[in-house]
Amino acid sequence: xxxxxxxxxxxxxxxxxxxxxxxxxxxxxxxxxxxxxxxxxxxxxxxxxxxxxxxxxxxxxxxxxxxxxxxxxxxxxxxxxxxxxxxxxxxxxxxxxxxxxxxxxxxxxxxxxxxxxxxxxxxxxxxxxxxxxxxxxxxxxxxxxx
Numbered sequence: 001x002x003x004x005x006x007x008x009x010x011x012x013x014x015x016x017x018x019x020x021x022x023x024x025x026x027x028x029x030x031x032x033x034x035x036x037x038x039x040x041x042x043x044x045x046x047x048x049x050x051x052x053x054x055x056x057x058x059x060x061x062x063x064x065x066x067x068x069x070x071x072x073x074x075x076x077x078x079x080x081x082x083x084x085x086x087x088x089x090x091x092x093x094x095x096x097x098x099x100x101x102x103x104x105x106x107x108x109x110x111x112x113x114x115x116x117x118x119x120x121x122x123x124x125x126x127x128x129x130x131x132x133x134x135x136x137x138x139x140x141x142x143x144x145x146x
Contacts, residue, residue, distance in 0.1 A: 016136030020073065023128030026121045027066075033118030038103060038110035045118040058104060062097035065090040069126055072133040080137030087130040094126045 031045040052063030068090030075083040097119070102109040 014136075016132045019128045019132035020136065023069075023125045023132060026125035026128065030118045030121035030125060033121060034116035035118040035122065036100070036103065036110075037113045037116055039113065040105075040108075040110040042116065043103065043110070045122065048118075060096065060100065062094050062100075065094035065126055068093060069129045069133075073129060076133050076137050083137055084134050087133040091126055091130050094123055097123070 031049060033045050034042040035045045035048050036043040048063070049066075055061060055063050068086045072083045072087030072090065075086070100112050102111055
């Protein structure tokens, strides 16, 4: 069985690397998609990326899971336990986005009617990056090996 797995999976491609790649790809694609369908129209992923950092004023912290996932990837090989903790905390923090009911505006707030494809791609990207960090941190990387 071990021989079959080696034949099917290329040596240069590991499951954590695929997970990290797909997570990054989904994240980038989510920026081009509709994240929320609201009473005032659609909200795109790029708009959420640009304005989401202001959510701390409204106790909406899901945007910060992007930073936790990025820190997890950056620390994955140097500080694996810290990286795993940050990535898992990012997934938990991203879960707060399911509670969004209103997006505040200057004159009136926009009520969220349903979640769009961009939201699901974003959430999947956070989960995939977290899985890549968890399983990638466990791999031993020896310099000189492909």
